[in-house]
Amino acid sequence: MLLSGCNSMVVLNPKGPVAKTQSDTIIFSILMMAFVLLVVYILFVFMLTKYRSSKTSDDYEPPHMEGNKWLELIWTVIPIIIVAILSVVTVRTTNAVEKVPAGYETQKPLVIYAASSNWKWHFSYPEENIETVNYVNIPTNRPVEFRLYSYGPITSFWVPQLGGQKYAMSDMVTKLNLVAEHEGSFMGKNSNFSGKGFAQMEFEVLAQTPAEYSKWVKDVKDTAPKLTEQEFNKLLKTEIVGRKSFTSTHLGFAPAPMDMSEHGHSGDSKSESTDSSKPMDHSDMSNMDHSNMSDMDMKDMNDSSSMESGH
């Protein structure tokens, strides 16, 4: 019974180190807070049962009490100590989940661009030169660096069993480092309200062994069509679609916005410099070459989307 209850709570049922850190933090905080609740509740019940008027004599006159320096000091200092402990835990774990998880720093992360548009998710794999829609396969035991942005309202990329979420926005790229340590299919979703089709914005994350993953990549390359700019623009306009696979990515003709997440992430600057070989260069170049064009793309898209939501 208890176990099944825990299993349904995906947040407390982690399948990777990032979600594990967060789950441990949550359970630790629950224990600390349970202690606080216990103290308050015991005092509360004690006061209410002992000092109700029906228990005192009619002529009882409650005393005048100004307060007590020492007592008040106690209930100021103890919460400060609790907050201090929680602060240390928070700062450490927040740093930990922003980085590539411990034990995986030496591996080259698999970079996947995850972009949201009109209630769907596009996943671009520059390393493999493939792209999927509404599902994402990842190898187990390898760090995955999701680079998030949006073709529209702010969305939030969340795979609870692998780790907490992060926003995807139109004018910058944010990064999320996740590792899956177990094979399996995990629920992923947008958790930030983004309009009419928000509730449908779910995707499957399939964690496979590296061998299975390679096989899947090969399958996609053998069978899926190429993603042309025309096809991509059509896809952007379509409101809700099922799964799709392509043998090329949209990063070439519609690059991710400028990467502004660098300054906040002292942790992954190292991994950044090691992998900035092909895909980054490529997108940077296209950013410079066609800066006008990409602006126009953006504008085109806005027009079309406003037309659509207008009908």
Next chain:
Amino acid sequence: MKWDEFFVTGEPMIYGAMVSIVLVSIAILVGLTYFKKWGYLWREWLTTVDHKRIGVMYILSALIMLFRGGVDALLMRTQLAVPESGFLDSQHYNEIFTTHGVIMILFMAMPFVIGLMNVVVPLQIGARDVAFPRLNAVSFWLFFAGAMLFNISFVIGGSPDAGWSAYFPLASLEFSPTVGNNFYSLALQISGIGTLMTGVNFIVTILKMRAPGMKLMRMPMFTWSVLITNVIILFAFPVLTVALALMMFDRVFGSQFFTMANGGMDMLWANLFWVWGHPEVYIVILPAFGIFSDIISTFSKKNLYGYKSMVFSMVIISLLSFLVWAHHFYTMGAGAMVNGFFSITTMLIAVPTGVKIFNWLFTLRKGKITFTSPMLYAMAFIPIFTFGGVTGVMLAMASADYQYHNTMFLVAHFHYVLIPGTVFGVLAGLHYWFPKIFGFRLNERRAKTAFWLIVVGFNVAFMPLFFLGLQGMTRRMYTYSADTGFGPLNMIATIGAFVLAIGFVVLCYNFYYSFRHSPRDEHGDPWDARTLEWSIPSPVPVYNFAKVPHVESQDAFWHAKKHNVPLFKEGPYEEIHMPSNSGQPFILGVIMFFAGFFLVFSWFIPALIAGIGVVIMLAVRSFERDHGYHISAKEIAATEQKLRGDSV
């Protein structure tokens, strides 16, 4: 523009609402004419500058809005009760949760708090009015104009649908092309200006108009909380004013402050919104803390424990409230440093709040506790709010928040602080001060029935949401599939919501019941209370205090009762100067309503005419010579004798 764009069409529920709005309006108009009440309504209420009546109008509006927002909540809960429900479509659901949020915070919680503030604060400090009575009326009518403008959106033009936080670019013209978010920016702007004026008015009132002897550290805790709240209003609301103005420029005039392209910054909106939005939470919670302090002390028959640390902790909370706004978007990629800073400042708020909880508990110690209906709300507040508070600390931890953010866990948390805090607070205050306002008590039996329904219903409705959050249910999703497993807990929550609703219906029925059956108050002090407002007759005469009280300690009235010292000096009454009523605030409110309405639809020429109307109204006021009027000593003596049987 075509008519079917102007009126919302195609929704049977909205047609029903239109018909009932028209019928109710006709009924009110016919009723007022038939009973010849137009003159009474105009002379006694619409033109009043009496702080008590303005307070009553605020509270009445807040109660109506509570029901509007409550119906929204029930519609949402009905939709979510079962998986794949077809009760509401996505667009309708989005509009409903947006208006639920806006109405409950801005048009229910705030006016309720401001209403109680209006009724009580001048009485608690021994003043005859607020510092600027006419401005007070303007504040009310601007709030009312804003509320009405916001409310008509669901039948005319369509409601806003981008969430109460209206994040850009979702709230921009590109993604929300209907006029819904125009209503949002203009309605909030108009009522927000009113709130800002209230802030100025009450700071001046409390600082300048206290009765002789009432030092700052002798003020009742509710007055202290109001003073601190209004300082927060003074700093926070200008940010909202600017943010909404930029929003209006973006949506009505085509500027690009928050758009996706052309240099717009969507996160700028999020920052401005929450720089106002987080202090706003404390604007509605601090007065509730004040109300609970007064009530707990009254019904324990004791002075408030740790008065100084209570004041100090509210000041600390008000400062910290401005240093935590980024916890609303830990997940925007600000990095571990920034998130760590905001985590710590957020968690620190738990310290002064904890101090207050323990001081309340120790106020009960060695007391003589009676469980009247206001006290019951105060007692339910302590354990439930503490639970909401500790879940808040859990949310404050950035690394963990990455998992809770935008989930039902968050929804559960803020309802667990706002309902026991603000809603129980204002209900406690309403039950407590009701006899002071109307001269009779609410029926205790019915009040207690309503209380238990509300408390039980609330917990059944919101406790399951914590678990739904941990199961991965995000907020604002209008539907979910059966295999998510969210069904059973949602069903329980929906049942709880309906129990809660029944509680509110009983509470309102009690107004009617008590009006018919409650014995009328004889001496003005039904609770054996401690502060100055109970020293005068109920209902309070228009001039409040026939003679100015002289304050010698905290809990001045209690002190006078216990030590048998006179609160008011001996001697004959003197004539009292009062401000005259004025129709101008009401007219200004009407013109502002139309100015806002025309701007919503980008009808610029009528909007310009209305704008000129506003300027004319201001000009008329600045050239007006009105020195008010005097109530003669004889008239006061007669009134006082009638109210309390005093000999002159």
